[in-house]
Amino acid sequence: xxxxxxxxxxxxxxxxxxxxxxxxxxxxxxxxxxxxxxxxxxxxxxxxxxxxxxxxxxxxxxxxxxxxxxxxxxxxxxxxxxxxxxxxxxxxxxxxxxxxxxxxxxxxxxxxxxxxxxxxxxxxxxxxxxxxxxxxxxxxxxxxxxxxxxxxxxxxxxxxxxxxxxxxxxxxxxxxxxxxxxxxxxxxxxxxxxxxxxxxxxxxxxxxxxxxxxx
Amino acid sequence: xxxxxxxxxxxxxxxxxxxxxxxxxxxxxxxxxxxxxxxxxxxxxxxxxxxxxxxxxxxxxxxxxxxxxxxxx
Numbered sequence: 001x002x003x004x005x006x007x008x009x010x011x012x013x014x015x016x017x018x019x020x021x022x023x024x025x026x027x028x029x030x031x032x033x034x035x036x037x038x039x040x041x042x043x044x045x046x047x048x049x050x051x052x053x054x055x056x057x058x059x060x061x062x063x064x065x066x067x068x069x070x071x072x073x074x075x076x077x078x079x080x081x082x083x084x085x086x087x088x089x090x091x092x093x094x095x096x097x098x099x100x101x102x103x104x105x106x107x108x109x110x111x112x113x114x115x116x117x118x119x120x121x122x123x124x125x126x127x128x129x130x131x132x133x134x135x136x137x138x139x140x141x142x143x144x145x146x147x148x149x150x151x152x153x154x155x156x157x158x159x160x161x162x163x164x165x166x167x168x169x170x171x172x173x174x175x176x177x178x179x180x181x182x183x184x185x186x187x188x189x190x191x192x193x194x195x196x197x198x199x200x201x202x203x204x205x206x207x208x209x210x211x212x213x214x215x
Numbered sequence: 216x217x218x219x220x221x222x223x224x225x226x227x228x229x230x231x232x233x234x235x236x237x238x239x240x241x242x243x244x245x246x247x248x249x250x251x252x253x254x255x256x257x258x259x260x261x262x263x264x265x266x267x268x269x270x271x272x273x274x275x276x277x278x279x280x281x282x283x284x285x286x287x288x
Contacts, residue, residue: 002248002250002269002272003225007225009276013283014287015226018228019230021261023230024233024261029261029264030258030259152262155262156262159242159262172243179241
């Protein structure tokens, strides 16, 4: 009905999701539109937005680091370290974006080191997150489920940030970050699907090869 | 006008097709719209979907780009 309405109002290409959200096979985001939107003002410059994202990615990376030190299972610890490294790579990509801005006072990564906030990527509060997910972080599948949930919320949040943002150039940065999150989420999904693990090897996957009997 | 709207054919996409579309297209090049009520959106929604409840859709047209592929659910 909504699709027909838009189509009749001159929208050139309108599609309706067959079966609605109930038919959706994939992780869904939760929370109201305004969830965690208070983390930004809305008029941030691209540089400010990159700093915010850098901090949240870094905070999640730190969380994975701490969890990897605490967990007993070596396999789980190794996965957590991989997830930490992915966040580090995201941070590097953000630094690359930052460098391209030609910000006059750009001094390199050291500027951002002190910015790690107690808010994880996706808008999670560190201590709450730690308590809520402790049990799940004991197994490989549990860790992957938590990681996918976090990335889903992060993707959703970055895009809601984008809609709150008034600066077009900042919006573009957020779209770029969201695209990164989508790629990350897709790779995690493949990793979560045990049957696909063997296929992941040697196909340009960002993940290092994982021995089949390891997961 | 009413009849025209009523009979305008609309394509449907399978969930897998929507998933692939989202994965393969950069953000900003398409729109994904959730036309349900805020309570339903809060409970669960497709990541990145923009909430425009059906009754508000008519008033929100100015903020949408008719040139961009638009997926609704």
